[in-house]
Amino acid sequence: MTESAALTIENIGKRFGDVVAVTDASLTLEAGTVTCLLGPSGCGKTSLLRMIAGLERADIGQIHASGRMLAGEGHHVAPEDRGIGLVFQDYALFPHLDVAANIGFGLRNLGAASRAARVAALLDRFRIAPLASAYPHSLSGGEQQRVAIARALARDPAVVLMDEPFSGIEGALRREIQSAILGTLRASGAAVLIVTHDPEDAMRNGDRIVLMHRGRILQAGTPQTCYRAPTSLAAAAMLGPINAIPGIVKAGRLQCDLTTYPAPDVADGPALLLARPEDVTITPSDDDTAKAVTILGNAYIGGKYEVTMAIDDLTLVVHQPEPAIDGRYALAIDGGSVVPA
Amino acid sequence: MIAALGSGGDQIAGSEIARYAGTSALLALAVGVITATVGTVTAWLTVIHDFPGRRIFTWALVLPLAVPAFALAYAYGDMFDVAGALRTGLRAHWGVDLPIAMRSVPGAAFVLGMAFYPYVYLAMRAAFLNQSVDLIDAGRMLGASRWRIVRAVALPAARPALAAGVALAVMETLAEYGALQFLSVQTLTTGIVRTWSVFGSTAGAARLALPLLAAAALLLWIERAGRRGSVQEGGRGRMRPIPVAALNGWRAAAATATCLLPVIAGLLLPVAWLLTLTLAQTPDWTRLIAAAGRTLSLGMAGAVLTVMLATALAIGARKMPYAVRLASLGYATPGAVMAIGLLVPAGMVWRGTGISSGVAVGVGLLLFAYAARLMAAALEPIEAGLARIAPSTRDGARLLGRSEMRTAWDVDLPIARGAILTAGLFVFIDIVKELPATLILRPFDFDTLAVIASNYALDERLGQAGLPSILILLLAIGPVLVLSRRIATSRPGT
Numbered sequence: 001m002t003e004s005a006a007l008t009i010e011n012i013g014k015r016f017g018d019v020v021a022v023t024d025a026s027l028t029l030e031a032g033t034v035t036c037l038l039g040p041s042g043c044g045k046t047s048l049l050r051m052i053a054g055l056e057r058a059d060i061g062q063i064h065a066s067g068r069m070l071a072g073e074g075h076h077v078a079p080e081d082r083g084i085g086l087v088f089q090d091y092a093l094f095p096h097l098d099v100a101a102n103i104g105f106g107l108r109n110l111g112a113a114s115r116a117a118r119v120a121a122l123l124d125r126f127r128i129a130p131l132a133s134a135y136p137h138s139l140s141g142g143e144q145q146r147v148a149i150a151r152a153l154a155r156d157p158a159v160v161l162m163d164e165p166f167s168g169i170e171g172a173l174r175r176e177i178q179s180a181i182l183g184t185l186r187a188s189g190a191a192v193l194i195v196t197h198d199p200e201d202a203m204r205n206g207d208r209i210v211l212m213h214r215g216r217i218l219q220a221g222t223p224q225t226c227y228r229a230p231t232s233l234a235a236a237a238m239l240g241p242i243n244a245i246p247g248i249v250k251a252g253r254l255q256c257d258l259t260t261y262p263a264p265d266v267a268d269g270p271a272l273l274l275a276r277p278e279d280v281t282i283t284p285s286d287d288d289t290a291k292a293v294t295i296l297g298n299a300y301i302g303g304k305y306e307v308t309m310a311i312d313d314l315t316l317v318v319h320q321p322e323p324a325i326d327g328r329y330a331l332a333i334d335g336g337s338v339v340p341a
Numbered sequence: 342m343i344a345a346l347g348s349g350g351d352q353i354a355g356s357e358i359a360r361y362a363g364t365s366a367l368l369a370l371a372v373g374v375i376t377a378t379v380g381t382v383t384a385w386l387t388v389i390h391d392f393p394g395r396r397i398f399t400w401a402l403v404l405p406l407a408v409p410a411f412a413l414a415y416a417y418g419d420m421f422d423v424a425g426a427l428r429t430g431l432r433a434h435w436g437v438d439l440p441i442a443m444r445s446v447p448g449a450a451f452v453l454g455m456a457f458y459p460y461v462y463l464a465m466r467a468a469f470l471n472q473s474v475d476l477i478d479a480g481r482m483l484g485a486s487r488w489r490i491v492r493a494v495a496l497p498a499a500r501p502a503l504a505a506g507v508a509l510a511v512m513e514t515l516a517e518y519g520a521l522q523f524l525s526v527q528t529l530t531t532g533i534v535r536t537w538s539v540f541g542s543t544a545g546a547a548r549l550a551l552p553l554l555a556a557a558a559l560l561l562w563i564e565r566a567g568r569r570g571s572v573q574e575g576g577r578g579r580m581r582p583i584p585v586a587a588l589n590g591w592r593a594a595a596a597t598a599t600c601l602l603p604v605i606a607g608l609l610l611p612v613a614w615l616l617t618l619t620l621a622q623t624p625d626w627t628r629l630i631a632a633a634g635r636t637l638s639l640g641m642a643g644a645v646l647t648v649m650l651a652t653a654l655a656i657g658a659r660k661m662p663y664a665v666r667l668a669s670l671g672y673a674t675p676g677a678v679m680a681i682g683l684l685v686p687a688g689m690v691w692r693g694t695g696i697s698s699g700v701a702v703g704v705g706l707l708l709f710a711y712a713a714r715l716m717a718a719a720l721e722p723i724e725a726g727l728a729r730i731a732p733s734t735r736d737g738a739r740l741l742g743r744s745e746m747r748t749a750w751d752v753d754l755p756i757a758r759g760a761i762l763t764a765g766l767f768v769f770i771d772i773v774k775e776l777p778a779t780l781i782l783r784p785f786d787f788d789t790l791a792v793i794a795s796n797y798a799l800d801e802r803l804g805q806a807g808l809p810s811i812l813i814l815l816l817a818i819g820p821v822l823v824l825s826r827r828i829a830t831s832r833p834g835t
Contacts, residue, residue, distance in 0.1 A: 106483030
C-alpha cells in the first residue's frame with residue numbers, strides 16, 4: 001500500500017449461487033489517476049465495481065479506503081456511508097428532479113446557500129449551467145452523462161467509479177468529450193476507476209489498466225506494459241490481435257520451429273512466444289532457414305496491410321506495407337515476450 | 342351533448358346541478374385519497390418487502406376487481422343498516438350503537454375506495470417493479486438513508502403512475518351508478534339516470550352530463566400525461582432483481598395485516614355477508630341461469646369486438662395518432678351518459694328506417710356502447726405491447742418481403758398477443774360488472790345479472806340481489822385471477 005493509495009482491494013471473491021463472479025481479485029487505486037478495468041461482458045467487472053461501491057457484499061477479502069476498512073472480516077460499510085461516487089451506465093438520473101436538484105441530491109448536510117454555491121460551481125465546471133432547471137428526459141446522452149458525473153462528484157468523493165461511462169456517446173465528439181471529462185476528473189484529485197469493454201478506450205484513457213477475465217484479474221499495469229509485455233495469452237489477447245507461437249524454454253531461451261528467442265526469466269518447459277502483428281516482419285528469401293508460407297488473406301487496414309498466413313499448421317497475423325503472395329519467406333520477430341504455456 | 346343545447350331541460354334547476362356536482366366532487370376526492378393510500382402502501386409492501394403471505398397478496402390484492410361496486414354497497418349497506426341484525430344485536434346486548442352511516446358520502450367513499458383501489462395498486466406495482474434499481478442505488482451512493490430514498494426518490498419517481506391509477510379510480514367513481522343509487526347518494530351520474538328514467542328527458546340528463554364530461558376529459562388528460570412520464574422512465578436501466586427487504590417480528594405482522602385488510606374489506610367480508618343473506622332465499626334458478634348466460638355472452642362478444650377494434654386502431658394509429666385519443670375519450674364517459682347519448686341517434690335511425698327495436702338491434706347497440714366506453718381500457722395495454730416492438734423488427738419484416746398488412750399480421754400480432762389477451766380480460770371484467778348502460782340500452786326483458794341484482798336491490802330484497810352479485814363475481818374472478826397472475830410475473834428477473 002503506497003502513500004497515495006486511495007483504495008485497496010485484497011483477495012476479493014464473490015459468487016452468486018453456483019456462479020462465480022469474482023475470484024481472488026486485488027488492486028490498488030491511486031489518487032489523481034485514472035484506472036481502466038477492462039474485460040468482456042460477464043467477466044465480473046461490474047460485480048467488482050458494485051462490491052467497491054458497497055452495493056454488493058463481498059464473500060471474502062477486504063476493501064480499505066484511506067486507511068479505513070470498508071469491507072472484510074464480516075464488516076460491511078453501507079454504500080451511503082462510504083463516500084464513494086458512482087456514475088451508472090444508464091446514468092440513473094432522478095426523472096422527477098431537475099438538473100440542479102439531481103446534482104444537489106447528495107448535499108443534504110450543507111445549508112441551502114452553500115449547497116446552491118456548490119451546485120453552481122459544478123454546473124460551471126461541466127459547462128451545463130444553462131441546463132440547471134431542465135429535466136433529465138429533455139437532455140441529450142452527453143448532457144445526461146455530464147449531469148451524472150457532476151452529481152457523483154458533488155460530495156467530493158476520494159474514489160469515483162464509472163460503469164461504461166462512454167458507451168452512450170457516439171460519433172465525432174466522443175474523443176473530445178472523453179478527454180475533457182477525464183481532465184476534470186484528474187484535476188479533482190479523486191482516484192477514478194472506469195469499467196469498460198473497449199480496449200482502445202482503456203489504453204487511451206487509463207493511466208493504468210486492469211485486465212479481467214472470467215472473474216480473475218489477469219494483469220495490471222500501464223497501458224504500455226500490458227500491451228508490450230503481457231503475462232499470459234489471455235491477457236495479451238484482450239488488448240488486440242496476438243500471435244502465439246508454441247515452443248520449449250531451455251536455459252533462458254525459447255526454441256521453436258520458426259526461431260529462437262531470449263526468455264531470461266522463464267523456467268524451463270513448454271512456453272509461448274507472444275508477438276503483436278507489428279512485431280513480426282517477413283521478407284522473401286531463398287535461404288535454407290526460409291519457410292514456405294501460404295497467404296490466407298490480405299486486408300487493408302489504413303496505411304498498411306494485415307496479412308494472415310499459414311506456416312505448416314501455425315497461423316500468424318502480421319502487418320506489412322504491401323500485400324503478400326505465397327512463397328518462401330524469412331521471419332524476424334522483435335519485441336515479443338515469452339510466457340509459460 | 343347536442344341535446345343539452347336545446348331548450349327542453351327545465352326539470353333540473355341549476356342549484357340542483359350544483360348540488361349533484363358538489364357531491365360528485367367530494368366523493369371523487371375522498372375515493373381518490375383512499376385508493377391512493379391503500380394502493381400505494383400495499384404495492385410498496387408487496388414489491389419491496391418480504392413478509393408472511395406476500396406471494397398470495399401479490400395477486401389477492403387484485404381480486405376485489407371482480408366484485409361489482411354495487412355488490413359491495415349491498416353488503417355494507419345491509420350489514421350496517423340501522424335496523425339490521427348486527428346493529429340491533431349490538432344495541433340489545435351491549436347497548437352500543439356503531440357511529441356508522443353507510444348511506445352517506447363517507448360510507449359511499451369507503452365502498453368505492455375498496456372497489457377501486459386495485460386500479461392504483463396495479464399502476465403502482467408496475468411502477469415500482471419497473472423502476473430502475475440503479476435509481477435506488479444512486480440514492481444510496483449519494484448518502485441517502487432507506488427512508489429518504491422512499492420519500493425523495495421511489496415515490497416521486499412513481500408519481501406519474503400514481504396520477505394515472507388515481508385518475509382511473511376517480512373516473513370510475515364519477516361514472517358509478519349502482520352502488521350510489523343503493524346508498525342514496527345523489528351524484529351527477531345517478532341524477533342523469535333518474536332524470537332520464539323518471540322525467541324521460543334526454544335533454545335534462547344531457548345538461549347534467551356536461552360537467553361530468555368535462556371532468557372526465559380532464560382526468561383522461563391527467564392519466565395520459567402520467568403515462569408519458571412513466572414510459573420515459575421505464576424504458577432504460579437494466580433489469581437487475583429488486584432487492585427485497587425481509588421484515589421480521591411486529592413489522593412483518595403489521596405488513597401482513599395491512600395487506601389483509603383491503604382483501605377482507607373489498608372481497609371476503611362483503612361476499613360472505615351476501616352469501617349468508619342468499620342462503621335464506623329460494624332463488625329463481627331458471628331466470629338467473631338465463632341471465633348469467635346473457636351476461637357471459639355479452640361479456641365475450643363485447644370483449645372480442647372491442648379488442649378487435651382496439652387492435653386495428655392501435656396498429657393503424659401509428660399513422661394517425663389523433664384517432665386513438667379521440668376513441669379513448671369514451672372511457673372517461675360514464676356508461677349512463679354514453680347510453681343516453683346513443684339513444685338519440687339510434688331513435689332517429691329506428692324512425693327513419695322503420696326497423697323495430699328488436700333484440701338483435703338492442704344487443705348490437707349495447708355492444709357498440711361497451712366498445713365505445715371500454716376502447717381506452719383495451720387500447721392502453723395493446724398500445725403498450727406494440728410499443729415494445731422495436732421499429733427495426735418491423736423494418737426487418739418489410740425488407741424480407743412482407744407487405745405492411747402482412748407485417749402487422751405476422752409480426753405485430755404474435756408479439757403483442759399477451760397484451761391483447763390482457764386487454765380482452767379487462768374488457769370482459771368491466772362488461773360483466775356494467776350496470777347503467779345495460780340498464781338503459783338493453784332490449785325489453787333482456788336481463789343481465791347486474792340488472793337483476795339492481796332491480797331486487799331497489800325493492801330492498803337484498804337476499805335476492807345477493808345471488809346475482811355473487812354470480813357476477815364467479816364469472817369475473819377467473820379472468821381477474823389470470824390477469825393478476827400475468828401481472829405478478831410481468832418482470833424479468835424476479
